[in-house]
Amino acid sequence: MGDRSSDLHLFRRLILEARPVWPHLALIFVLSLTSVPIALLLPLPVKLVVDHVLGSQSLPPMLAALMPQGLASSPQTMLVVAAGLLVLVSVFQHLEGFASWILQSYTGELLVLRSRARLFQHAQRLSLAYHDRIGTSDSLYRIHEDAVPAHYLAVSGLIPILASGSVLAGLLLVTAWIDWQLASIALIVVPVLVLLTEYYRRRVRAGWTEVRTLDASAMSVVQEVLGALRVVKAFGQEDHEHERYMGTAGRAMRRQLHVIVGEAKFGFFVALTLAAGTAVVLFVGVRHVQAGALTLGNLLLVMGYLAQLYKPVETISKKVTGLQSSLASADRTAALLDQPPDVIESPRALRLARAAGAVEFREVSYRYEDGPLVLSDVSLSIPPGTRVGIAGQTGAGKTTLISLLLRFFDPSTGAILLDGVDLRDYALSDLRNQYALVLQEPVLFSTTIAENITYGRPAAANEDIVRAARAANAHDFISALQDGYETRVGERGMTLSGGERQRIALARAFLKDAPILILDEPTSSIDTKSEQAILQALDQLMRGRTAFVIAHRLNTLASCDLRIEVAGGRIVSVKHPRARRFSGTSGTSTGTRWAEEL
Numbered sequence: 001m002g003d004r005s006s007d008l009h010l011f012r013r014l015i016l017e018a019r020p021v022w023p024h025l026a027l028i029f030v031l032s033l034t035s036v037p038i039a040l041l042l043p044l045p046v047k048l049v050v051d052h053v054l055g056s057q058s059l060p061p062m063l064a065a066l067m068p069q070g071l072a073s074s075p076q077t078m079l080v081v082a083a084g085l086l087v088l089v090s091v092f093q094h095l096e097g098f099a100s101w102i103l104q105s106y107t108g109e110l111l112v113l114r115s116r117a118r119l120f121q122h123a124q125r126l127s128l129a130y131h132d133r134i135g136t137s138d139s140l141y142r143i144h145e146d147a148v149p150a151h152y153l154a155v156s157g158l159i160p161i162l163a164s165g166s167v168l169a170g171l172l173l174v175t176a177w178i179d180w181q182l183a184s185i186a187l188i189v190v191p192v193l194v195l196l197t198e199y200y201r202r203r204v205r206a207g208w209t210e211v212r213t214l215d216a217s218a219m220s221v222v223q224e225v226l227g228a229l230r231v232v233k234a235f236g237q238e239d240h241e242h243e244r245y246m247g248t249a250g251r252a253m254r255r256q257l258h259v260i261v262g263e264a265k266f267g268f269f270v271a272l273t274l275a276a277g278t279a280v281v282l283f284v285g286v287r288h289v290q291a292g293a294l295t296l297g298n299l300l301l302v303m304g305y306l307a308q309l310y311k312p313v314e315t316i317s318k319k320v321t322g323l324q325s326s327l328a329s330a331d332r333t334a335a336l337l338d339q340p341p342d343v344i345e346s347p348r349a350l351r352l353a354r355a356a357g358a359v360e361f362r363e364v365s366y367r368y369e370d371g372p373l374v375l376s377d378v379s380l381s382i383p384p385g386t387r388v389g390i391a392g393q394t395g396a397g398k399t400t401l402i403s404l405l406l407r408f409f410d411p412s413t414g415a416i417l418l419d420g421v422d423l424r425d426y427a428l429s430d431l432r433n434q435y436a437l438v439l440q441e442p443v444l445f446s447t448t449i450a451e452n453i454t455y456g457r458p459a460a461a462n463e464d465i466v467r468a469a470r471a472a473n474a475h476d477f478i479s480a481l482q483d484g485y486e487t488r489v490g491e492r493g494m495t496l497s498g499g500e501r502q503r504i505a506l507a508r509a510f511l512k513d514a515p516i517l518i519l520d521e522p523t524s525s526i527d528t529k530s531e532q533a534i535l536q537a538l539d540q541l542m543r544g545r546t547a548f549v550i551a552h553r554l555n556t557l558a559s560c561d562l563r564i565e566v567a568g569g570r571i572v573s574v575k576h577p578r579a580r581r582f583s584g585t586s587g588t589s590t591g592t593r594w595a596e597e598l
Contacts, residue, residue: 010330011158018154020114024107025154031100032163037170038093043304045086048078050300108155115147119336127342128408129368137220142336146212149326185284189277193270200266201324207259208328214252221245259325278303342409349427355434356419357384357515357546359405364414366400374400375569378414382562384515387547389560397569398550402518405548406435436514440521442505444493449478450485452493452504456512464511471540472506473533499534506537517547 018025123131123139131139176183225232225241232241282303288294359382366375375397382388392398404411407423415422423431436456444452453468454460460468465485469475477500481487493501509517519538539559542549551557565573 010327010334011153013334014153014330015158017115017118018111021107021110024103024110025159028100028103028107028155029159029162031096031103032159033166034096035093035163038089038096041085041089042093043300045082045089046300046304047298048082048085050296104155104159111154112148115333116143119143119147119333122337122339125341126339128403129342130339135220137223138216139336140223141212141216141219142332145215146329146332149329153323153326153330181284181288185281186277188280189273192273196266196269196273200262204259204262204266205324205328207255207262208325209331211252211256211259211325212328212332214248214255218245218249218252221248343407343428345428346425348425349430350421350425352418352426352430352434355515358382358417358419359516359546360417360420361401362415362417364404364411364416366404366409366412373412373569375404375411378569378571380564380571380574382546384546385544386562387542387549387560389557389563390548390550390566391557391563392566396566398566399520400569401566402520402548402550406437406518407431434514435516435518436509436512437518438502438505438509438520442493442498442501444489444496444501444504446489446491446493448483448486448488449481449504452489453485453507453511455508456514460511465507468507468511469504471510472503472537474500474503474507477503502534503537506534506541510537510541515545517542517545519547519549519551521550 119139120143123143126139172183172187221241221244225245232238285294285299285303289296289299359380361378361380364375364378365373367373378401390398390401403409404416405423407416407428410424415424417423418426418431418434445455450462450465453465457464462485466475469478469485478485478487489495489501489504493504496504541547542559547560549557549560557563561576563573563575564571
């Protein structure tokens with residue numbers, strides 16, 4: 001990834017991604033071009049003083065034509081003109097620098113914000129299997145850290161290089177016009193700098209790539225420990241985790257110092273090369289003055305231009321190596337964006353307003369990548385409004401079965417149908433809108449209780465929120481809180497008890513009013529008192545809906561019409577414990593179902 005063609009590909013890709021801010025980049029480039037005439041004017045006051053104030057040289061025809069005759073012939077006036085010109089050029093130089101800095105800062109921050117948003121959006125679309133394999137901290141680091149240097153490349157990388165090239169060309173032409181031999185000698189340093197740049201560029205790029213990977217690993221330790229802090233404290237492993245973090249972060253620090261030393265060496269050799277080039281030009285220039293081929297003022301002008309000439313050469317050389325850190329980050333962000341989602345929506349996806357709730361598994365098998373089959377030849381037909389209890393040992397394939405139904409990933413073979421249509425033929429947003437999910441460990445966000453209840457239906461009215469909370473037996477405890485529904489629940493809802501969190505999750509499912517309900521061990525982690533309240537709410541929630549209940553407790557499955565047992569990725573038992581015929585409603589659709597006693 002570190003070769004020159006890869007660098008050019010990354011630059012081209014970043015420039016295309018920056019299309020919305022192209023006008024900003026164009027203005028930055030135009031502002032940077034104003035540094036060319038400023039750089040040409042900076043040494044001019046010194047030449048005027050040496051040749052036309054201290055010396056007796058006549059003004060150049062172009063400059064003499066711009067000045068009144070009386071002023072041009074007075075040394076004192078020329079001194080004032082030279083001093084005024086020096087101040088004026090300095091003012092313009094600083095104004096240009098200030099305007100460029102403001103515009104570059106704004107454009108760079110805008111690019112970073114857009115990049116982070118795009119990376120975050122894409123990371124959410126990637127499969128759960130990808131995040132389980134790579135780890136969420138790696139994606140977090142790429143979104144929050146790698147996006148910053150990667151998208152400053154266009155602003156602080158490409159534009160300065162182009163601007164420096166323009167300044168270099170302008171100064172070189174003027175220097176050659178004054179003394180082409182000195183200009184030719186000054187360019188001797190360029191091949192040396194090219195070789196130095198190429199030598200160090202590869203090493204610096206590899207180093208920064210390793211630093212980024214190690215930094216992401218250190219962040220992974222922090223995220224992992226803080227997410228499991230109760231376990232760490234309970235086992236008294238704070239010192240162990242501190243040492244683990246220091247080990248990973250220490251390796252990143254040592255590698256980064258090694259890369260910085262390499263960049264410092266490169267800077268030293270660049271400065272040495274430019275000093276050697278300046279010394280040679282000075283030696284030859286003095287000989288030209290002694291021979292009468294060049295005036296002292298022109299020599300000083302050439303030396304001033306040479307300092308300006310070598311500045312863009314140095315900028316280009318250092319930018320090429322200095323940007324390797326940003327290019328390493330760009331590699332990482334590009335790798336995340338290039339990761340294809342496992343679940344792809346059909347270009348001719350069908351829209352689905354509300355499903356009746358009929359679900360069918362047709363010879364469904366699934367394996368994770370190249371691993372063994374997790375599910376094998378699962379076939380099952382479920383009429384609308386059926387309550388399905390799913391039992392089985394840990395690792396039997398229960399969660400995989402539900403994940404396929406939610407289309408977190410697609411079957412390796414076979415198909416799952418909803419109302420007679422393959423799930424892969426529906427629009428993803430419409431399909432996911434047909435499900436309400438209640439997990440064993442309820443997931444709450446660090447916002448208010450009201451916002452957590454409305455997570456699946458953000459535009460819900462206050463009366464609908466209260467109605468859903470009452471149905472979930474949650475209204476009483478919420479009302480007793482100081483801020484009521486505006487109470488903030490803390491990270492992952494940890495300011496509430498397990499039963500309270502579960503009832504808020506149930507209220508969320510009530511409010512969404514989806515035709516298909518998925519309950520994954522909804523009462524396994526709560527006390528008996530809370531369980532009774534939740535079971536009552538669950539019974540009400542499941543009425544008129546197709547419901548899938550994963551549970552080990554028999555009382556949780558007592559109201560199910562159909563019970564299946566999963567073992568080794570297969571359905572080994574199917575029972576209909578409740579023989580009944582009844583009508584159920586699922587939102588706007590009504591269905592009749594029968595259960596057969598076996």
